[in-house]
Amino acid sequence: MELHEEKLKFLEKKANDIRQSVIKMLAEAKSGHSAGPLGMADVFTAFYFHILNHDPNNPDWPERDRLVLSNGHICPVRYAAMAHAGYFPLEELKTLRRINSRLQGHPHRNSLPGLETTSGPLGSGLGQAAGMALSAKLDRKKFWIYCLMSDAEQQEGNTWESVMFAGKTRLNNLIALIDRNNIQISGFTEEVMPLESLRDKYESFGWHVLEIDGHNFEQIVDAVNEAKAIYEKPSVIIAHTIPGKGVSFMERNYLWHGKAPSKEESKIALDELKKTAEKIAGEHK
Amino acid sequence: MLNKEAKLNPRLFDDEPDKKPVRDGYGEALLRLGEEIPEVVVLSADLKESTRAEDFAQKFPERFFEVGVAEQNLASIAAGLGIAGKIPFISSYAVFSPGRNWEQIRTTIAYNDSNVKIAGHHAGIITAEDGVTHQATEDIALMRALPNMKVFIPCDAIEARKATRAAAKIWGPVYLRFSRPRTPVITTEETPYVPAKAEVFWEPKPGRRAGALIIACGWIIYNALLAARDLERDGIDVIVLNCHTVKPLDEKKILELAKKCGAVLIAEDHQVAGGLGGAVAELLARKTPLPMGFIGLEDSFAESGSPDVLIKKYRLDSRAIAAAVKKLIKRKND
Numbered sequence: 247m248e249l250h251e252e253k254l255k256f257l258e259k260k261a262n263d264i265r266q267s268v269i270k271m272l273a274e275a276k277s278g279h280s281a282g283p284l285g286m287a288d289v290f291t292a293f294y295f296h297i298l299n300h301d302p303n304n305p306d307w308p309e310r311d312r313l314v315l316s317n318g319h320i321c322p323v324r325y326a327a328m329a330h331a332g333y334f335p336l337e338e339l340k341t342l343r344r345i346n347s348r349l350q351g352h353p354h355r356n357s358l359p360g361l362e363t364t365s366g367p368l369g370s371g372l373g374q375a376a377g378m379a380l381s382a383k384l385d386r387k388k389f390w391i392y393c394l395m396s397d398a399e400q401q402e403g404n405t406w407e408s409v410m411f412a413g414k415t416r417l418n419n420l421i422a423l424i425d426r427n428n429i430q431i432s433g434f435t436e437e438v439m440p441l442e443s444l445r446d447k448y449e450s451f452g453w454h455v456l457e458i459d460g461h462n463f464e465q466i467v468d469a470v471n472e473a474k475a476i477y478e479k480p481s482v483i484i485a486h487t488i489p490g491k492g493v494s495f496m497e498r499n500y501l502w503h504g505k506a507p508s509k510e511e512s513k514i515a516l517d518e519l520k521k522t523a524e525k526i527a528g529e530h531k
Numbered sequence: 532m533l534n535k536e537a538k539l540n541p542r543l544f545d546d547e548p549d550k551k552p553v554r555d556g557y558g559e560a561l562l563r564l565g566e567e568i569p570e571v572v573v574l575s576a577d578l579k580e581s582t583r584a585e586d587f588a589q590k591f592p593e594r595f596f597e598v599g600v601a602e603q604n605l606a607s608i609a610a611g612l613g614i615a616g617k618i619p620f621i622s623s624y625a626v627f628s629p630g631r632n633w634e635q636i637r638t639t640i641a642y643n644d645s646n647v648k649i650a651g652h653h654a655g656i657i658t659a660e661d662g663v664t665h666q667a668t669e670d671i672a673l674m675r676a677l678p679n680m681k682v683f684i685p686c687d688a689i690e691a692r693k694a695t696r697a698a699a700k701i702w703g704p705v706y707l708r709f710s711r712p713r714t715p716v717i718t719t720e721e722t723p724y725v726p727a728k729a730e731v732f733w734e735p736k737p738g739r740r741a742g743a744l745i746i747a748c749g750w751i752i753y754n755a756l757l758a759a760r761d762l763e764r765d766g767i768d769v770i771v772l773n774c775h776t777v778k779p780l781d782e783k784k785i786l787e788l789a790k791k792c793g794a795v796l797i798a799e800d801h802q803v804a805g806g807l808g809g810a811v812a813e814l815l816a817r818k819t820p821l822p823m824g825f826i827g828l829e830d831s832f833a834e835s836g837s838p839d840v841l842i843k844k845y846r847l848d849s850r851a852i853a854a855a856v857k858k859l860i861k862r863k864n865d
Contacts, residue, residue: 314611355614355643363614364643370607370635377611377619380596384572384617404635407604415596 249467253296255526257463260330261291262523265492266516267326267339273512275343278351281489281502282396283323285427285460289394289485290327292466299389302332305360311389312362312378316371317396317425318352319504324361325349333360369402371395372422376412379420379480390474393422398430401439406451412480413452421473422453422482425460427489429500448482460485492519532763533756534731537773538721543753544760550713553750554652556691557709558583561620564699565591570618571699574598576605581711582622582652602627606635606647613645618699625651625667625708633673640704641677648698649674654708655800656833656841657750663832672805674706675778682778683726684708684748684807687717690775693724701726710800712838714750729781731788733759735768742860744792745771745852746785748799748807751826754842755798757849762856769856777807785811786818794863796855798826800847824859826852 249257268283293313294300300310315324322342329336334348341347348358352366363374375393382389399405412420424444428435435441445455454476458465466485473481489503490496493515496507507515533539542548564571565587572594573587579597588595598605602623609619621628629636629649640647651670658666674682683698683705685691691709698705723730733756735741747755755771762769770788774781789795795815797808803825815821826847833845842848 363610364638367634367638370603370610370639373604373607373635374611374614374639377608377613378615379611380608381612381615381617384593404603404607407598407601408607411598411601411604411608414599 249296249464254463255529257291257295258526259523260295261287262492262519262526264291264323264326264330266519267329267336268322269493269507269512269515269519271322271326271339271342272506273509274340276506277343278322278506279319279504280496280506281429281500282317282320282425282427284493284496285487285489285491286320286323286394286425287491288461288463289423289425289466290323292463293392294327294331296467297470302360305333309387309389312375312391314362314371314375314378314391314393315353316365316393317368317399318365321353324353328360368396368399369404372405372408372412375420376408376417379417380415382419391420393420395422395424397424397426397428397435397441400424400441400444409448409451409453416478417480418477420480421470422480424482424484425487426484427487429489429503431503433500444484452479454479454481455484456481457484458486460487461491492522494518532734532736534734537723537730537732538719539732540716540719543715543717543756548715551688551716552711552713553685553688553691554583554709554711556685556688557650557695557707558586560692560695561587562590564696565594568618568699570616572596572612572617572619574605574609574619574621576600576602576623576628578623578652582650584622602632603635606632607639609647610639610643610645613640613647614643618646618648620648620650622650622652624653624665625670626665629670629673629706630667637677641679644679644703646702646704648705648707650707650709652709653711655710655749656828656845656847657710657712657714657800657838659712659838659841660835662835666833668802668828668833669805670708671777671799671801671807672809675805675810679704680778681705681726681776682708683776685775686749686752686773687714689716689718689720689722690724694775697724697726708749710750715753717753717756724775727776727779727781729772729774729776729784731770732756732773733769733771735770736763739768741768741770741792743769743794743796743856744788745769745796745798745856746774746807746811747771747797748774748777751798751800751847754847754849755852758852758856761849761853767856767860774807777810780810780814782814785814789815789821790819794822794859796824796826796852796859798847798852801827803827803829822859822863824855826855
């Protein structure tokens with residue numbers, strides 16, 4: 247499906263709403279990860295508001311596309327996107343990480359309808375997505391299985407076991423997306439444990455590789471469309487993103503990987519996001 | 532004397548009892564399950580022959596997946612298949628699965644509540660000549676500690692077949708533990724098998740009281756029965772309980788018999804720490820503290836050697852069991 251001007255503006259506005267929700271949730275919870283969720287807000291918006299064939303009122307619909315989140319620590323952005331898409335009331339976002347909440351600190355499948363897996367420990371999302379893709383092939387189902395991963399979890403052996411398996415079994419109904427934001431909890435990926443060249447690695451394992459700007463909706467949607475058209479192998483989209491995107495003092499700073507903003511910091515962040523929202527609305531007029 | 536109602540193999544105490552590897556029962560059950568349940572799929576980590584998944588792979592190639600030497604992926608792919616509605620059986624050696632992939636099992640199978648059946652082969656020091664690296668002696672502890680996980684430990688090939696079939700029909704994660712070499716066929720097709728229901732295999736002669744309860748799981752129950760027979764000749768009566776389901780434990784039966792006997796000896800081919808003995812000790816400590824003894828590895832690894840020699844050296848043989856019973860009864864009476 248192509249993106250028209252009006253839909254583009256709608257997505258930009260939604261992504262901004264989701265970023266604001268992420269900041270509010272994290273400030274309220276007083277712990278959690280900031281950089282990843284903000285960096286992936288555009289990708290999640292594109293999926294929940296354009297790409298996915300899904301029904302928020304019927305999260306167990308058997309024919310739905312599966313969106314597997316492998317790096318569970320960025321779940322605030324998934325929760326926010328789901329709430330904005332209508333899976334559950336926005337009000338519930340405040341319960342993140344609290345006792346008796348459906349919004350666990352790292353996502354738990356059985357706690358919240360609409361989550362496809364449980365994740366947190368890195369490197370085992372792609373295998374689960376591959377299992378779902380295998381099952382869909384056995385049952386001749388037509389839905390797509392997407393797996394969102396972080397870049398640092400490409401350091402996990404389990405990831406490459408799954409990459410090898412999906413290449414062997416030619417899972418063309420599986421589309422992976424890597425959040426290439428270059429940071430991990432203790433520093434820059436290329437200093438902690440270099441990942442490049444990710445493209446060459448995936449290609450040599452029998453995957454079709456696409457590389458995009460992860461903040462450009464047209465590129466996100468085009469890449470998914472191209473991946474769907476690749477018949478003979480699985481595809482991976484390397485989405486270059488800016489960690490902390492949308493909040494200047496968080497952008498590109500790995501220290502924001504694993505921490506939440508204080509009350510004051512969240513106010514500054516929200517002010518900036520609101521200004522951006524006004525700008526989007528102005529451009530729209 | 533053997534409990535008649537258990538309908539055990541009448542040739543059990545022959546000099547050359549019928550023998551068969553416990554793992555064979557797994558392979559036979561998979562084949563039947565393949566025909567009966569279309570959702571059953573089998574995954575192997577390059578060990579399809581020795582884990583007896585080969586026949587299923589031949590007969591149902593579209594439902595068999597070879598993941599290569601990659602046990603972490605074995606577990607995570609199975610988790611995805613289970614979530615999607617399949618009933619995956621994953622076959623490897625227990626030291627690798629659930630050993631190497633324990634966290635994947637914890638997160639993607641147990642916490643995810645995915646309907647995966649984990650078949651851990653070559654369990655125990657009875658794996659023998661391959662040495663400690665291939666003798667899983669901590670796997671019961673690893674699996675027993677996981678919420679949502681059930682633990683089935685069949686004692687022979689026939690019970691292995693029944694346990695595998697039961698695992699497919701029960702919803703949720705199950706760990707199945709199998710051993711490698713040929714061991715005596717203890718049960719028959721008629722022996723009762725219901726998951727979580729322990730079965731009395733040996734009981735005192737009519738009119739006599741048991742001085743101890745032996746609870747065992749896996750192939751070692753044969754040695755427990757040999758010990759019971761020898762003890763009976765010495766005038767000591769015991770009850771031998773086949774506890775084929777370590778989790779959930781048949782608490783009612785264990786408590787009833789433990790109270791009746793006043794002392795409990797555990798026998799298992801596993802570390803004493805965290806295995807069947809741990810499970811029973813946790814139960815008795817809460818409900819009926821009683822003198823207990825443990826046959827198993829005492830915080831040590833074993834070594835290479837033939838099964839018979841290893842079993843003797845590491846005191847899993849019938850003489851060690853009988854001696855432990857005598858010691859336990861003495862302690863009870865002191």
